[in-house]
Amino acid sequence: MGGTKSQLYNYFANRIWQLVLQDKGWISAEHVPGVANIADKASRKFDNEKEWKLNSRIFVILNSLVCQSIDIDLFATRLNFQIKPFVSWKPDPECFFVDAFAMSWETHFFYAFPPFSLLLRTLQKVETDQATGILIFPNWTTQVWYPLLLKLLIGSPILLPNDTFTFSSTETDLTPSIVQNVTPSGFCRLRQGLHHQGYSPSTVDIIMDGWRDSTKRQYRVYIEKWIDFCGRNTIQALEATVPETLTFLTELFYSGVGYSAINTAKSALSAILPSLQLGSNHITKKFMRGVFNSRPSLPKISSIWDVKCVFDLFRLPVWDIENLKLKSLTQKLAVLLILSACERVQLLASLSLNNMINNDDGSFDFQINVLLKTTKPGNHKSVVKFRPFQESSLCPVTHLARYIRMTSYLNRDDALFLTYRKPYTAASKSSISRWIKEVLFLAGIDTSVYGAHSTRSASTSHLKARGVDVDQIIRYVGWTNAKTFARFYNKPIESEKQLSVFRSHSSHSVIFELFYCK
Structure with a gap:
């Protein structure tokens, strides 16, 4: 045919x-005219939904957060460009240039939202031209271009909200929550500012490592409040003056924030504005003294619980090592180890079986290969030792050996402490803290007042009450001087009468009354 x-x-x-x-x-x-040809209708219909773009309001926010203005849109058409000039893939009556890969990007601070199939080529062009700009990309960690992307980053990536309004062919107003999710953290802004001041990406990485993750989490909220304050008052966040910073702290004060929080906010500002030397500025000192006098930050507790309460609890038959299941053994071991080491919960979470040594005398040594809160140059607790104790019901070594045997069948990683429920993953600091507080509650200690960290004060105060020399305690725990112990940890031990007030209201009062009335 x-x-x-x-x-x-x-x-x-x-x-x-x-x-x-x-x-x-x-x-x-x-012949059928094209307009009347049903088979040809789809090809003649213009579909602007194929012209995707980042929502313009999000683009404006991103542009306001960087340290220099975007001056070109590299992958766009007259239908979805963010700014002019823009570069088009095909000839376009309004474009500045055709084919972004055929021009130099070196002198531009660009915005690029390329087709994802061109991401590798885009990153190679950025590296070749030593260009700087904003790139929109999917968080596809297994793609071949992802390592190159991480290598070229000069600032922390900003995760865009997973919302239908983020990428659209039509302009739609964003809700405040979506806009808020676009704003990067204060430390991202600090990184960008350091890069803008001329520091190389590698140098900025090292500078950013000068703050621990816990410090960054503590400072982040106040740096973000500072950036919001600067935006509302047209202040350059990284070029502010002392009066402007004190105005910000004053705003915090009248919002009801106390001395401790304002002091943290001041430290956060000192981190991003080192040239102001807020810590030594005499006006700032007077301001902080005024805050303290108006809202004094006094110690929450004046005494500490007696470790005898916990020891007596563990002597009960129900806590006998032979009767303990995994949950109770995990909780008891955590308390015994933290009281024996006089340390923070962070140390327990860092204990690793790969770094454990079982000595001939029955003791266990754990090498500490991670940074602790107290770690400083020249001062690091590299080993923690757990020695046998004569009373088996309180011996940390006996319970440790039992715990290791009981968890040996689990598909565990190298962490010592595992969660006692499936899938038995490495226990976090918050999990271990919760276990300790549960034991303290069972011992009749008011956990609304005393947390897991109170074990450090309780154990060291107990040693001092038993006549151990303060210098020995300081060397054992790893403090640099006696002032730390005297100021934060050395507390008078509560009497049995004081503790019985809480026991009488405890849901476990029957257990305590049976035991203490023997």
Whole structure:
């Protein structure tokens, strides 16, 4: 049938022709105008939904957060460009240039939202031209271009909200919550500011490592409040003056924030504005003294619970090592180890079986290869030792050996402490803290006042009350001087009468009364 090379089409043509002959009919060709041709309708319809773009309000926010203005849009058309000039992939009557890969990016601070299939080529062009700008990309960590992306980053990535309004072919107002999710953390802004001041990306990385993750989390909220304050008052966040910073702290004060929080906010500002030397500025000192006098930050507790309460609890038959299941053994071991080491919960979470040594005398040594809160240059607790104790019900070594045997069948990683429920992953600091507080509650200690960290004060105060020399305590715990112990940890131990007030209201009072009345 004609010149067709398709057997399928040839078959259908034969069948149609046979049906026409059977009906003694005719087939004729007739021109149908394109506008009336249903088969051609889809190709003639212009679909602007194929022209995707980042929502313009999000783009404006991103542009306001960087240290220099975007001056070109590299992948756009007249329908989805963010700014002019823009570069188009194909000839466009309004474009500045055709084909972004054919021009130099070196002198531009660009905005690029390329097709994802061109991301590797885009990153290679950025590296070749040593260009700087904003790139929109999916968080596809397994893609071949992802390592190169991480290598070229000069600031922390900003996770855009997963919302239908983020990428759209039509302009839609964003809700405040979506806009808020676009704003980067204060430390991201600090990183960008350091880069703008001329520091290399590698140098900025080292500078940013000068703050621990816990410090960054503590400072982040106040740096973000500072950036919001600067935005409302048209202040350059990284070029502010002392009066402007004190105005910000005053705003915090009248919002009801106390001395401790304002002091943290001041430290956060000192981190991003080192040239102001807020810590030594005499006006700032007077201001902080005024805050303290108005809202003094006094110690929450004046005494500490007696470790005897916990020891007595562990002497009960229900806490006998032979009767303990995994949950109770985990909780008891955590308390015994933290009281024995006189340390923070962070140390327990860092204990690793790979760094454990079982000595001939029955003791256990753990090498500490992670940074602790107290770690400073020249001062690091590299080893923590747990020695046997004569009383088996209180011996940390006996319970440690039992715990290791009980958890040996689990598909564990190298962490010592595991969660006692499936999938038995490494326990976090918050989990271990919760276990300790549960034991303290069972011992009749008011956990609304005393947290897991109170074990450090309780254990060291107990040692001092037993006549151990303060210098020995300081060396054992790792404090640099006696002032730390005297100021924060050395507390008078509560009497049995004081503790019984809480026991009488405890849901476990029956257990305590049976034991203490023996």
